[in-house]
Amino acid sequence: MPPSLRNASHEWTVAAGLLFLLALFASAVAGGLPGPDAGSIQLRPLPTAGGAMPALAADGQALAIGGPGHEQAAARLRFDLQHKAPGEAPWVVWMERVPAGSVQLSRGGWRSVERGFFTPNADAGSLPSGYVFPLPYDWQGTVEVDLRARGDLATVLRPRLLSGTEAWQVERRGVAISATIYASLFTLALLALALFSAARDRLFLTLFGCATLTLLTLAAVNGHLYQVGGLRWLAAWGAQGLLALQLLLCASLPQLLQRYAGTRQAHPGLARAIDQGCIALAVLAAVCLLDLHVLLPWLQPLALLARVACAGACLWLVGDAARRGIPMAWPLLVLAVLAIAAGASGELVQRGHLGDYPWLRPGAQIGLAAAMAVLAVGVVNRISDYRDQRDRDQLARMDSERRMQREAARADLNGALQAKLRSCAEGDIEWTAFRLLLDHLAPLVRAGNALALARGYHGQDVQVAVPAGAEALVGARELALRRHAANGIPLQQPVTAGMGGGVAMEALVPLQIRAPAWGMLLLERAGGEGFTTEELALAGEFARLTLVHVDQALAAIQLRRSAELDALTGAFNRRTIDQWLVRSFGEAERDGQPISVLFVDMDHFKSINDKYGHACGDECLRAVARTLRASLGEGDLLGRYGGEEFIAVLPGRGGAAARMVGEQLRGDVERLGVDWEGQVLRLTVSVGVATRLDGDARPADTIERADKALYTAKRSGRNCVHVAPAIFS
Ligand code: GH3
Ligand code: MG
Ligand code: MG
Numbered sequence: 001m002p003p004s005l006r007n008a009s010h011e012w013t014v015a016a017g018l019l020f021l022l023a024l025f026a027s028a029v030a031g032g033l034p035g036p037d038a039g040s041i042q043l044r045p046l047p048t049a050g051g052a053m054p055a056l057a058a059d060g061q062a063l064a065i066g067g068p069g070h071e072q073a074a075a076r077l078r079f080d081l082q083h084k085a086p087g088e089a090p091w092v093v094w095m096e097r098v099p100a101g102s103v104q105l106s107r108g109g110w111r112s113v114e115r116g117f118f119t120p121n122a123d124a125g126s127l128p129s130g131y132v133f134p135l136p137y138d139w140q141g142t143v144e145v146d147l148r149a150r151g152d153l154a155t156v157l158r159p160r161l162l163s164g165t166e167a168w169q170v171e172r173r174g175v176a177i178s179a180t181i182y183a184s185l186f187t188l189a190l191l192a193l194a195l196f197s198a199a200r201d202r203l204f205l206t207l208f209g210c211a212t213l214t215l216l217t218l219a220a221v222n223g224h225l226y227q228v229g230g231l232r233w234l235a236a237w238g239a240q241g242l243l244a245l246q247l248l249l250c251a252s253l254p255q256l257l258q259r260y261a262g263t264r265q266a267h268p269g270l271a272r273a274i275d276q277g278c279i280a281l282a283v284l285a286a287v288c289l290l291d292l293h294v295l296l297p298w299l300q301p302l303a304l305l306a307r308v309a310c311a312g313a314c315l316w317l318v319g320d321a322a323r324r325g326i327p328m329a330w331p332l333l334v335l336a337v338l339a340i341a342a343g344a345s346g347e348l349v350q351r352g353h354l355g356d357y358p359w360l361r362p363g364a365q366i367g368l369a370a371a372m373a374v375l376a377v378g379v380v381n382r383i384s385d386y387r388d389q390r391d392r393d394q395l396a397r398m399d400s401e402r403r404m405q406r407e408a409a410r411a412d413l414n415g416a417l418q419a420k421l422r423s424c425a426e427g428d429i430e431w432t433a434f435r436l437l438l439d440h441l442a443p444l445v446r447a448g449n450a451l452a453l454a455r456g457y458h459g460q461d462v463q464v465a466v467p468a469g470a471e472a473l474v475g476a477r478e479l480a481l482r483r484h485a486a487n488g489i490p491l492q493q494p495v496t497a498g499m500g501g502g503v504a505m506e507a508l509v510p511l512q513i514r515a516p517a518w519g520m521l522l523l524e525r526a527g528g529e530g531f532t533t534e535e536l537a538l539a540g541e542f543a544r545l546t547l548v549h550v551d552q553a554l555a556a557i558q559l560r561r562s563a564e565l566d567a568l569t570g571a572f573n574r575r576t577i578d579q580w581l582v583r584s585f586g587e588a589e590r591d592g593q594p595i596s597v598l599f600v601d602m603d604h605f606k607s608i609n610d611k612y613g614h615a616c617g618d619e620c621l622r623a624v625a626r627t628l629r630a631s632l633g634e635g636d637l638l639g640r641y642g643g644e645e646f647i648a649v650l651p652g653r654g655g656a657a658a659r660m661v662g663e664q665l666r667g668d669v670e671r672l673g674v675d676w677e678g679q680v681l682r683l684t685v686s687v688g689v690a691t692r693l694d695g696d697a698r699p700a701d702t703i704e705r706a707d708k709a710l711y712t713a714k715r716s717g718r719n720c721v722h723v724a725p726a727i728f729s
Helices: 003-030 164-199 202-221 229-261 268-289 293-323 329-350 360-422 426-444 468-473 478-487 533-564 574-591 605-612 614-631 655-671 699-715
Strands: 042-045 063-065 072-081 091-096 102-107 130-134 141-150 155-157 160-163 449-457 460-466 491-497 502-510 518-526 595-602 637-642 645-651 673-676 679-682 685-691 721-723
Touching (some): 003 329, 003 360, 091 164, 160 164, 164 202, 229 268, 229 360, 329 360, 360 426, 360 533, 426 460, 426 518, 449 468, 478 502, 502 533, 518 533, 574 595, 574 637, 574 645, 574 699, 595 655, 605 614, 614 637, 614 645, 614 655, 645 655, 685 699, 699 721
Parallel strands (some): 685 721
Antiparallel strands (some): 063 155, 072 141, 091 160, 449 460, 449 518, 491 502, 595 645, 637 645, 673 679
């Protein structure tokens, strides 16, 4: 499956899951609050303490407080009460908990408890959703009660008449909904922190900050923050603290979205503008905390403006993210639109411009929490980016490690071939090279059995098996192997291995040898795991390297030989024989052994050249050299000293023994017949023999005496052997 497709389906699965949770939540909210006409109350305006008339909201059933000129408001509530027995829950006047400084009911001498948004009410629980005023049992029929309220923030009070049981249910549902919202945000914040510690990405820290701020702000807007023991001190800031929190949230949400959508990279100019806006909001929040009461009439509209701007920026950012296909952006956009619509309507309701829709406030809060959750899912997608990156890094590291390992193995093989083949005898080079090849290659490609086979390679048939039993790999299929070698492409096939008949993979890697010679590497690995292309390539590369080294070693031997030998006859050349003479004479002197030098010169050779031509002369030279070589012993040396003159060095023999060898050589040449253009040419040689004397410090002395003996042999009529006398005068 392509990754893009996988991501998309994964995203929709997450979105569907979130939608399901949201639907569950929404259904709980929709059924959770009483409708607008639960009890019937009429409101009539009353003059307040300062003499100003209080404002009734547009629908006439709500009392506006806060805002310029309305810090105090009062209204007379009129309702019909049915009788409640003392055992039953009393009638209750219930008002949604809006930010009012104080709310109180009174009738004649009776006064209710004074409730306030920023003052904790011991009897109201820690997550109250409304101001609850139980009415005395003895009130019946049409009753009129005065409602007095104070507040700094513009909002409306909507008193309802509920039975005690109803009020209790409303409160409990409110607690459940708020607790769920807070718990989700708290969990989200924790998760963000965990993600930050795992991924070290500032994005998660921003998510943590946003989730925490949302939690605090919602708790403040609902008035719950000031009910919680440890956070009660925040009430000291009153309405301005509430505004500061809202402003901070407005500053942080676009920051989070900006990081999520990657706006800094996509639209740097816009990102800068958003940053500046956020800084301005943070400054404004700090001003709020200064607690300068005179600023409040200005701060409230500014905060409203900030909320509108924040909503606009968020919508734009999410829309842009959706357009650019960033994970979870579409579900987030839908939720953001819903939450902003609910928030805006809730704002209108709270200012009395719209009728009473009690689900709007919790709806907007749930929308915000859900949007945060979706956003979290979106940013968590980054984790999979990290994972992909880590996987890629790991693969690259493994790859480079493997490459380094192979490079080291190659260098190893190269070094071993260089060192071993240099000291190898000519006939052992191929075998040794293949053995090294298999020793290095088999463990690297995890081949249990390995075999190198070459036929006619440098005139030799070579077969090397590692371990020794692996010869069985060839079996009776040499012809098939030869055919495969001809096409030159490595292949592998499953085979049954050994006596147990287990499964194995066999790789056949042809050696690049010039026809008609051919060769093949056979590698066998137990189990069904095949050789990778890379492993086959490596085997081919190692084989090529080995063949190059074999060629080089053989060429070096060839070169050495051509420098030592006479090209025409294959005997040692004069330079080599001179070196050997020095060495052999040294050894003879050291060991006290005799050593003799024989000069062999062909008789009347010039006339052969003259009569039959130079080519014939060359052929005769070769034939004589062959004959002399064959007549000499294992440790004797034969060299061409110049022209048609040969020299034989006989270590360990002197006097009579040397003379016998001389006679042998002479006789063998005499018996030799050289075929030339249908004729058999007869050749003879004269031989001069000299044995090293104790006084002969250098070979030259002995050579000189042998030369003189040869001269004597020539004068004596040729085709004879003359031995230099022991003391030459
Ligand atoms: P003698 O019995 O006195 O040794 O007579 P000879 O003709 O062998 O004597 P000489 O030393 O005068 O002649 C040697 C000849 O060998 C001269 C030269 O043409 C011939 N010769 C020397 N080197 C080669 C060679 O490499 N090939 C051929 N074809 N002839 C060579
Ligand atoms: Mg001669
Ligand atoms: Mg000569």
